Amino acid sequence: MNDAQEIRYQIEEQIELLSERNKEPEWMTRLRYRGLKAFLEAPHNDPVIKDPLEFVIHRSQEIFPEVKSLDDLPPEMRSLLDRLGIAEVEKKYVTGLAVQSDTSIVLNEFLKQWREKGLIVESMEDAIRNHPHLKERFMHLFDPGESKLAAYHTAVWNGGVYIRVKSGLKVPMPLHLFFLIQNSALAQAPHIIIEAEPGSEIHLIEGCTSPILLRHSLHLDMTEAYIGEGAKLRLSVLQNWPEYVHTRPMTRARVGKNAEFINTTVGLGTGKSNIANPKYWVDKGGYVELNTIILGKKDFYIDMGGEMYLQGIGARGLNASKSVIMDNSRVITKGIIKAMAPKTKGHISCDALILNSSAKMETYPGLVSHVDDAELSHEAAIGKIREEELFYLMSRGLKEEEATQLIVKGFVDPLLKDIPMEFVVEIRKIIEMAVSGGF
Amino acid sequence: MESLLKIENLRVAVENKEIINGLNLNVGRGEFHIVMGPNGSGKSTLALALMGHPKYEIKEGKIEFEGKEIVGLSPDERARRGIFMAFQHPEEIEGVKIIDYLRLLLEKVKGMEPLKAQEIIAKKAKELWFSPDMLHRYINVGFSGGERKRFEILQALLLEPKLLILDEPDSGVDVDSLSLISLKMREFHKRGMAILLITHYGRILQHIDPKIVHVHILKEGRIVLSGKEELVERIEKEGFKKVFEECGCNE
Numbered sequence: 192m193n194d195a196q197e198i199r200y201q202i203e204e205q206i207e208l209l210s211e212r213n214k215e216p217e218w219m220t221r222l223r224y225r226g227l228k229a230f231l232e233a234p235h236n237d238p239v240i241k242d243p244l245e246f247v248i249h250r251s252q253e254i255f256p257e258v259k260s261l262d263d264l265p266p267e268m269r270s271l272l273d274r275l276g277i278a279e280v281e282k283k284y285v286t287g288l289a290v291q292s293d294t295s296i297v298l299n300e301f302l303k304q305w306r307e308k309g310l311i312v313e314s315m316e317d318a319i320r321n322h323p324h325l326k327e328r329f330m331h332l333f334d335p336g337e338s339k340l341a342a343y344h345t346a347v348w349n350g351g352v353y354i355r356v357k358s359g360l361k362v363p364m365p366l367h368l369f370f371l372i373q374n375s376a377l378a379q380a381p382h383i384i385i386e387a388e389p390g391s392e393i394h395l396i397e398g399c400t401s402p403i404l405l406r407h408s409l410h411l412d413m414t415e416a417y418i419g420e421g422a423k424l425r426l427s428v429l430q431n432w433p434e435y436v437h438t439r440p441m442t443r444a445r446v447g448k449n450a451e452f453i454n455t456t457v458g459l460g461t462g463k464s465n466i467a468n469p470k471y472w473v474d475k476g477g478y479v480e481l482n483t484i485i486l487g488k489k490d491f492y493i494d495m496g497g498e499m500y501l502q503g504i505g506a507r508g509l510n511a512s513k514s515v516i517m518d519n520s521r522v523i524t525k526g527i528i529k530a531m532a533p534k535t536k537g538h539i540s541c542d543a544l545i546l547n548s549s550a551k552m553e554t555y556p557g558l559v560s561h562v563d564d565a566e567l568s569h570e571a572a573i574g575k576i577r578e579e580e581l582f583y584l585m586s587r588g589l590k591e592e593e594a595t596q597l598i599v600k601g602f603v604d605p606l607l608k609d610i611p612m613e614f615v616v617e618i619r620k621i622i623e624m625a626v627s628g629g630f
Numbered sequence: 631m632e633s634l635l636k637i638e639n640l641r642v643a644v645e646n647k648e649i650i651n652g653l654n655l656n657v658g659r660g661e662f663h664i665v666m667g668p669n670g671s672g673k674s675t676l677a678l679a680l681m682g683h684p685k686y687e688i689k690e691g692k693i694e695f696e697g698k699e700i701v702g703l704s705p706d707e708r709a710r711r712g713i714f715m716a717f718q719h720p721e722e723i724e725g726v727k728i729i730d731y732l733r734l735l736l737e738k739v740k741g742m743e744p745l746k747a748q749e750i751i752a753k754k755a756k757e758l759w760f761s762p763d764m765l766h767r768y769i770n771v772g773f774s775g776g777e778r779k780r781f782e783i784l785q786a787l788l789l790e791p792k793l794l795i796l797d798e799p800d801s802g803v804d805v806d807s808l809s810l811i812s813l814k815m816r817e818f819h820k821r822g823m824a825i826l827l828i829t830h831y832g833r834i835l836q837h838i839d840p841k842i843v844h845v846h847i848l849k850e851g852r853i854v855l856s857g858k859e860e861l862v863e864r865i866e867k868e869g870f871k872k873v874f875e876e877c878g879c880n881e
Contacts, residue, residue, distance in 0.1 A: 578684065583721040584731075586681050587785060588709035588739035597734060601725025601768070 195231060198244055202227050205347045213316040213349075218326050226335045226345025235339040239464040239492050240409070240437060243339045301364070309357025310393075312366070315382050318353030325353070328384050332415045332443035332470075340439050344380045344411045351381035351412070356391035358419070365394040365427075365611060379410040385426070389419035389447070396611070397428045409437050410462070416444035418452050418477075427455040427609050429618075432462035434489065442469035448503065449476040455609045457484045459621045461493050468496030475503030475532075482606045483512040487520030487550060488625050497526040501535035501565070508537045513606050515599055515622065517546040527557035530565030539569040544576065544602050546595070546626065596623045633697070634659045634824050635680075635793055640691035642672075642679045642851075648689065649675040651851030657793065660822045662838065664862065666829060667848030668870045673828045674718055676848070677797040680826075681715040682708050695793070710739060712792035716782035716799055718828075723769040728760075728781070731769055736788060750788065758784045758810070776807030783814050794818055795826045800834040812837040832862040847873070854879040 206227065210220045235243055302312055311318075319325060335345040352368060387393060410432070418424050424444075432438055438461065446452045458465060471479040481497045499508035510526035528537030539556040556569035576598050584594035600619055607615050635657040642650035649672045657663050667673050679686040680693060682705040693700050700708055723731075729751065736747035755765055758780045770778055779799050786794055799811050816837045819825055827834070835843070840859035847855040847865070855861065855877055864873055874880050 577721075579721050580723055582683055582705060583717065583723070585705040586683075586709055586715055587735055587789065588706050589735065590706050590738075591704070593734065593738055594706075597726055597731060598723065600730075601723060601727075604725055 194244070199227065199231065202230065202343075202346050209347065209349055213319065215316075215319055216323070216326075219319050219329070222330060222335075223346050223348075226342050226347075229336040229342035230339055230346055233336050233339045233342045237338075237340065237439075237466065238494070239466070243343065243409075302366075305362065309355075309360045310362060311353065311355040313353045315351035315353050315384070316349070318384070322353070322355075325384065328386070328415065328417065329382070330415075332445065333413065333441065340411055341413075341441065344382070344413050344441070348380045348382040348413070350379075351383045353384050354393075354395065355386040356388060356393045356422075358388040359390040360388075361392040362394070365396050365425075368395060368397045379412075381412045383412065383414040385414070385416040385418075385424065387416070387418045387422040387424045387450075390421045391419070392423040394425040394609075395427070396614070397426065398431070408435050408463075409439070411439050412441070414440070414442040414444075416442070416452065418444060418446050418450040420448040421450060422447065423451045423453075425453040425455070425609055428457070429610075429614060430456065430458045430462075430465070431460040431621075433460070434463060436462035438462045438465045438467075440465075440467045440469075442467070444469075444471045444479070446471055446473040446477040446479050446506075448474045450474070451478045451480075453480045453482070453609060455482040455484075455606070457607070457610065457618060458493065459484075459486050459618060459625075461485065461487070461491055463490075464492040464494075466492075466494040468498065470498045470500070471508065472500045472502055473506040473508060476505045477503060478507045478509075480509045481511070481526070482609070483510075483514075483524075484603055484606050485512065485514040485516075485522055486622060486625055487514060487516040487518075487522045489518050489520060491520040491522075493520070494523045495525075499526075499528045499537060500531060501529065501537060502531050503535075504532045505534045506532060507535065510537075510539045511606065512541050513603055514541075514543040514552060515546065515603060515626075516543060516550040516552055517625070519549050521551040521553075523553045523555070525555040525557065527559065528567060530558075530560040530562055530567055533562050533564050535562070536566045538567070541569075541571040541573075542602070543573040544599060545573065546576070546599075592627050596626050599623075599626050632659050633657075634661075634695065635826070636692070636694040636697075637680075638692040638694075640679070640693065641689040642675055643687045643689050644675065644685055649851050650679065653691075653848075653852055655846065655853060657824050657826060659792070660819070660824055661844060662819055662825045662827070662842050663844045663846065664827045664829060664835075665846050665848055665853075666862070666865055671848040672851040673848055674797055675851075677715050677718075677795050677826075677828055680708075680795060681705055681713065709789070709791075713795070714786050714789055714791035714793070715795040716779070716786060716797060718797040718801060720770050720773075720778045720782055722771045722773075724771055726769050727766055728769055729765040732765075732785070732788060735785070739789060754784060754787045758787070758814070760784065774804070775802035776804040779803050779811060780807055783811055786818070787814070790821075791823065793824045793826065795828070797828045798830065799827070800829055800831055808834060809836065832866050835862070847879075849874060849879055 206223045313321065330345060333341055335342045356362060416424060444452050469481065473479050479499055483495050485493055487493055495512060497510045501508055508528050512524050514522045516522050524541045526539045528539060530537060541554040543552040545552055552573050554571045558567040558569060560567055576595060580598060581594050584597060585591060599622060603622060633656055637653055637655040640650050640653040641648060665673055675686060682703060688701050695711055695713060732751045733744060733747050736742040737744065800808055812834050815825065843859055845857050845861040846853045
C-alpha cells in the first residue's frame with residue numbers, strides 16, 4: 192500500500208466512524224467524501240506545517256462518558272473553568288453557558304428558557320439531523336478544495352455548535368461557549384454555524400482550550416456566520432492553547448444589509464503556531480470590525496490576516512490589531528480591505544509593542560479600491576517601550592517589571608472593551624505573567 | 631540641621647558631554663532650597679541625575695541621602711527611600727488610567743490596601759482639582775500644562791517623600807494652578823518635607839515665607855552663588871547676565 196492509499200484508508204475510516212456515530216444524513220457523508228477527495232488533490236501552502244499527513248491519525252476505540260452537566264466534567268476541566276471564572280460568571284449572572292465536550296452540549300436553565308423564545312443552541316452533530324436547511328449553510332462560505340486543511344476539516348469535522356437567533360430576538364446577556372476537546376482519537380475540527388436572523392442581537396463568547404492530554408497537535412476549527420438584515424452579532428474568541436498545539440482557525444461571515452459584526456479575538460496562548468485569515472462579505476450599510484489581541488512569546492509563529500469585501504453601498508470595515516511580542520516569537524499581520532461599492536469605508540490599524548530585540552513583527556496592510564469614492568486608510572505603529580515612559584513610572588517607586596506590566600496592560604486594554612470584566616481580569620493576569628517571564 | 635541630601639563634587643555627563651561640573655550642595659531635613667540659573671546651566675540635569683535617569687552618567691562625586699550613597703541605585707530604589715521628582719515635562723502614558731496607576735503605586739510602594747488606597751486617592755485628587763471622571767483618563771494624555779503639573783503634585787501628596795525635587799513646576803502653568811501648587815508647596819514644607827525647587831521665577835514663592843529659603847545660582851554646571859531671598863529679587867530685577875558680571879562669576 193502506498194502513502195496516498197494509506198491516507199485515504201485512514202480518513203475513510205474516520206468518515207465512516209463519524210457518519211455512523213452521528214447518524215448523519217446522506218448529504219453530509221457525501222460532503223465528507225468530497226473533502227477526502229479534495230484533501231488528496233488540494234494545494235498545501237502552510238508556512239509552518241510542512242506535511243499535513245503527520246496529523247492524520249489512526250482511529251481509536253476509546254469511548255468517553257457522556258457529559259450532561261458541569262459536574263460530569265473531568266476535574267481538570269472543572270478547575271480550568273474555575274480558573275477562567277466561568278463557574279462564577281454563571282452563578283452570578285445566570286447567563287448563557289453552553290459547554291461543549293466533544294459532541295455533548297451542556298445546557299443550563301438560561302438556555303432552556305431562551306430556547307422557547309427562539310434561541311437555538313445545539314451540538315453540530317444534532318443540528319445536522321434536526322435542521323435540513325443546514326445543507327445550504329454548511330461549507331457554503333468555504334470550498335473544501337481551497338486548501339488541504341479546509342479539505343481535511345470537511346472530511347473529518349466533529350464537534351462544534353449550531354446557533355440560531357430568531358428574527359428580532361435580542362439576547363441581553365453574553366452566551367459563553369467552551370470547546371473542551373478530550374477525545375484524542377478524533378481530529379480537532381469543530382464546525383460552528385451561527386445564524387443571526389434579521390433584527391436579532393447576540394454576543395457569543397467562545398473559549399477554546401484543550402486542557403487534557405492530547406495526541407493531536409493540530410486544531411482546525413471553522414466558523415460560518417450568516418448575519419441577516421439589521422442583525423448584530425458579536426463574537427469574542429479567547430484562545431488559550433497549550434504550547435504544542437498548532438491552530439488554524441477559519442472564520443467567515445456574510446454581513447447583511449445594515450447588519451453589524453464585531454469579531455474580537457484574544458490570542459493569549461495562541462499555540463506553537465496560529466494562522467488565521469478570516470473573510471467577511473459586507474452588504475449595503477453593513478459594518479464589520481475585527482479586533483485582534485496577540486501575545487507572542489517563546490518561539491510562536493502567528494500570522495493574522497483578515498479580508499473584508501465591502502460589497503454594498505456604504506459598507507464599512509475596521510481591522511484593528513494590538514500585539515505584544517517577546518522572546519523569539521514572530522507575528523505577522525496582513526489585513527486586506529476591498530472597497531467594491533460607492534461610499535464604502537475601511538481602516539486597518541496595527542500596533543505592536545516589542546519587548547525584546549529577538550522578537551519580530553511584520554505588518555502588510557492591503558487596501559484595494561474598485562470605486563472612486565471609497566475612504567480607505569491604514570496606520571501602523573511598531574515600537575518598544577520608551578525609556579522615558581519607564582523612567583517616569585520607576586521614579587515613583589515601581590520596579591522595572593511592575594512598570595512594564597502597567598504599560599503593556601495599558602497598551603492592550605482599549606481593545607478589550609467587548610470582553611466581560613471577569614475575563615479581562617484573567618487576561619490581564621496571563622499577560623502580566625508572560626511579561627514577567629512567569630510562563 | 632541634620633543633613634538629608636549631600637552632594638559632593640558631582641560631575642554628570644549626558645552622551646559624554648559633561649553638564650554638571652563639580653557641584654556641591656547640602657540640603658538639611660525640612661529645608662527649602664531654590665536652584666536658579668539660565669537655560670542650559672544644568673538645572674534639569676541635576677534633578678534627573680538625583681533621580682537616577684539611566685542616560686545621566688555620574689563621572690565623579692558623591693550623592694548621599696540620609697548618609698547613604700545612592701549613586702548606582704535604580705530610580706525605584708531611590709523613590710522608595712523617599713526621593714520624589716516632579717518632572718518639568720511629565721510623560722504621557724497611553725492606555726494607562728490614572729486611577730489604576732495610583733492604586734498600584736500605593737499598593738506597591740506604600741503597601742496600602744486597595745480600598746484604603748481608593749479612598750485616599752479620591753480625597754487627595756479633589757484637593758488638586760481632579761474630578762472622579764478625570765481619574766479615568768490616561769496618564770498626562772491630552773492634559774493642559776496646569777493639569778500635568780498638578781498631577782505631579784498629586785503623586786507627591788500620595789507618596790509623601792522626604793525630599794521633593796520640583797523641576798520648574800511654574801513653567802507652562804495657568805495662574806490658578808500656579809497659586810495652588812505654591813500653596814501645596816507650603817503645606818509640604820510645613821509637614822517637614824525638604825524641598826529642592828528648580829525655577830526661573832520668583833512668583834511661585836507667593837505663599838512661601840521668604841525668610842526660610844536658601845537660594846543657589848547655577849552656572850555651567852556649578853553653583854556660583856548661594857544666599858537668601860534677596861538673591862531671587864536681584865535675579866528678577868537685574869537678570870543672570872548682570873549678576874554674573876557683578877560677582878565676578880564669569881572668570
